[in-house]
Amino acid sequence: MTVLFKIAFRAIQRNKLRSSLTVLGIIIGVGAVIVMVSIGQGAKAFVEKQLESLGTNVLIIIPISTTHAAARGTTGTITLTAEDAFAMVEESAAVSYVSPGIRTTTQVVYGNMNWTTGVSGVGPDYQIIRSWTLKDGRFITQQDVNTMAKVCVLGQTVVINLFGALDPIDRWVRVNNIPFKVVGVLSAKGQSPTGQDQDDMVLMPYTTVQRKIMGVTYISYVLASSTTAESRFEAIDQITSLLRQRHRLRPNEENDFTVISQVEFASTVMETSHTMSVLLGSIALVSLFVGGIGIMNIMLVSTTERTREIGIRMAVGAKEKDILFQFLIESTVLSSLGGVMGIIAGIFTSKLVSYYGGWPSLVSPPSIAIAFFFSNMVGIFFGYYPARKASRLNPIEALRYE
Amino acid sequence: MGAVKVSALQGVSLAIKKGEFVAVMGASGSGKSTMMHILGCLDSPTQGSYYLDGIEVSRFSKNELAEIRNKKLGFIFQSFNLLSRTTVAENIELPLIYRKKTSKVDLDKIHRIMHSLGLGGFDRHYPNQLSGGQQQRVAIARAIVNEPTLLLADEPTGNLDSATSKDVMNILRDLNQNLGITIVLVTHETDIALYARRIIVLKDGKVLSDCPSQSSVLSDPSFPG
Numbered sequence: 001m002t003v004l005f006k007i008a009f010r011a012i013q014r015n016k017l018r019s020s021l022t023v024l025g026i027i028i029g030v031g032a033v034i035v036m037v038s039i040g041q042g043a044k045a046f047v048e049k050q051l052e053s054l055g056t057n058v059l060i061i062i063p064i065s066t067t068h069a070a071a072r073g074t075t076g077t078i079t080l081t082a083e084d085a086f087a088m089v090e091e092s093a094a095v096s097y098v099s100p101g102i103r104t105t106t107q108v109v110y111g112n113m114n115w116t117t118g119v120s121g122v123g124p125d126y127q128i129i130r131s132w133t134l135k136d137g138r139f140i141t142q143q144d145v146n147t148m149a150k151v152c153v154l155g156q157t158v159v160i161n162l163f164g165a166l167d168p169i170d171r172w173v174r175v176n177n178i179p180f181k182v183v184g185v186l187s188a189k190g191q192s193p194t195g196q197d198q199d200d201m202v203l204m205p206y207t208t209v210q211r212k213i214m215g216v217t218y219i220s221y222v223l224a225s226s227t228t229a230e231s232r233f234e235a236i237d238q239i240t241s242l243l244r245q246r247h248r249l250r251p252n253e254e255n256d257f258t259v260i261s262q263v264e265f266a267s268t269v270m271e272t273s274h275t276m277s278v279l280l281g282s283i284a285l286v287s288l289f290v291g292g293i294g295i296m297n298i299m300l301v302s303t304t305e306r307t308r309e310i311g312i313r314m315a316v317g318a319k320e321k322d323i324l325f326q327f328l329i330e331s332t333v334l335s336s337l338g339g340v341m342g343i344i345a346g347i348f349t350s351k352l353v354s355y356y357g358g359w360p361s362l363v364s365p366p367s368i369a370i371a372f373f374f375s376n377m378v379g380i381f382f383g384y385y386p387a388r389k390a391s392r393l394n395p396i397e398a399l400r401y402e
Numbered sequence: 403m404g405a406v407k408v409s410a411l412q413g414v415s416l417a418i419k420k421g422e423f424v425a426v427m428g429a430s431g432s433g434k435s436t437m438m439h440i441l442g443c444l445d446s447p448t449q450g451s452y453y454l455d456g457i458e459v460s461r462f463s464k465n466e467l468a469e470i471r472n473k474k475l476g477f478i479f480q481s482f483n484l485l486s487r488t489t490v491a492e493n494i495e496l497p498l499i500y501r502k503k504t505s506k507v508d509l510d511k512i513h514r515i516m517h518s519l520g521l522g523g524f525d526r527h528y529p530n531q532l533s534g535g536q537q538q539r540v541a542i543a544r545a546i547v548n549e550p551t552l553l554l555a556d557e558p559t560g561n562l563d564s565a566t567s568k569d570v571m572n573i574l575r576d577l578n579q580n581l582g583i584t585i586v587l588v589t590h591e592t593d594i595a596l597y598a599r600r601i602i603v604l605k606d607g608k609v610l611s612d613c614p615s616q617s618s619v620l621s622d623p624s625f626p627g
Contacts, residue, residue, distance in 0.1 A: 003499045316477070317548075318472075319464075322500055399483065
């Protein structure tokens with residue numbers, strides 16, 4: 001067997017250009033397999049991470065500006081209010097918690113340190129909905145909301161940038177020159193699946209942000225949670241009809257808000273990645289097939305060219321299966337060489353796709369194994385016919401071949 | 403080691419004993435190639451039987467014939483038939499790699515054979531770096547490396563000049579006389595045939611004459627050979 005491998009390698013070395021061109025089709029095919037599988041798995045990992053960080057029962061309600069809303073004399077984006085949020089939890093049975101949300105970006109100052117970050121006004125239930133634990137201190141309470149208390153809860157990134165090693169609890173930070181007392185510190189949550197630092201954030205009572213910082217009465221989103229993951233559809237329906245009613249939308253008017261479920265968002269990602277996988281899968285299939293035909297073609301040329309060699313080998317006692325294996329190994333070595341190079345190319349391409357395309361990709365050992373397996377199968381499948389043809393030669397005729 | 407009995411080619415029947423050096427002559431179409439193929443187990447007779455080393459091999463399958471060729475036969479061809487991009491040593495080794503039991507290839511043995519044929523130091527050369535005579539000696543080395551029962555030489559000097567032809571024929575005679583290897587030589591050259599001790603002349607698939615080389619029909623100046 002080792003001898004047969006040696007013979008195969010030598011035959012491939014003999015025609016380097018021809019061999020590398022033959023292998024090209026396999027490289028593209030296997031590379032596409034790797035990219036396909038890694039994008040599929042990357043999307044899966046992305047979605048899992050997304051669901052893990054936000055929960056399967058989390059719903060986000062955001063206002064959308066419609067021409068109708070504007071025509072009614074209101075500004076499109078300010079249709080959502082805190083009362084809308086509380087109405088949801090009171091009137092929709094499938095909704096268990098809500099938190100009005102309002103967000104702005106501003107500078108936070110402590111001593112001579114400053115840090116520009118997102119300031120989110122939230123309600124007390126925000127912590128429950130996002131199942132976010134505190135590292136220290138307390139969260140925003142209903143009392144804080146009612147009194148528009150000048151208190152805040154800091155994310156880890158903000159703590160590090162403003163306080164360094166100091167304990168921030170009960171210290172005062174300034175936002176828009178207003179002092180806010182730090183009452184709590186959130187535990188670190190790390191990056192969101194889209195690459196945002198979730199810890200780079202200051203939380204305050206939404207009323208405080210509305211009145212003291214922004215001077216507005218609307219909210220920019222509502223975070224809600226359904227009672228269970230399964231009841232989210234019910235919750236979406238209930239919230240939709242409730243808000244239509246509260247916003248006095250006529251049946252022919254479009255919603256001036258949208259309800260996003262994390263699961264639905266995730267499944268959109270999955271769907272897109274599935275489409276991508278199908279596309280890449282067909283590229284992989286076609287190029288593996290074409291590559292295979294290339295191998296078959298080259299092997300047919302090679303066996304014809306080497307008819308006399310086959311005759312000599314037969315004369316000195318090579319059996320049919322010796323010749324068969326010799327050429328089968330040659331085609332398989334060719335295709336697995338292409339496989340190895342395709343795997344390298346595929347890993348590289350996956351990295352490029354995720355780096356430039358922002359698409360999650362995950363190169364896993366199973367995908368490499370699958371790709372390598374496929375490349376070998378191509379070599380065996382398309383190499384079999386030429387190898388069999390070679391092994392069936394008549395030694396007398398093969399020896400006479402010029 | 404029994405006698406080699408052949409019944410082929412339109413009722414031709416002949417026996418070649420172990421240790422004989424036989425030349426087969428004849429014009430093209432006389433059947434000498436067919437005879438060579440059957441003797442060399444490259445082909446099976448449609449009728450009749452061929453006993454090689456006491457074994458009836460004429461009904462053997464292709465694979466069984468390959469095994470017989472591997473174990474009991476050695477071939478020397480007119481065009482040398484060496485693997486071009488393969489070293490001399492590996493060419494000689496070729497029959498051994500197709501052995502059923504791939505025990506370690508005896509490199510010492512290969513070197514010994516190479517040395518005895520004046521090929522010492524050519525291990526890593528390629529056939530195209532050698533002269534015709536040297537190439538044919540490599541082919542002889544390959545033919546005897548498996549210690550064959552029968553060595554078949556098909557026009558071994560057809561591509562060589564007369565001096566190298568003599569060389570090659572002397573080697574064959576040596577192998578026959580000193581090592582006792584049975585040789586069947588196919589040629590149409592009279593002077594080459596005379597190296598053998600027995601000459602069989604074929605014509606139209608029949609034996610025209612079969613006698614020791616001294617009393618052969620070849621001595622008859624009227625023979626066109």
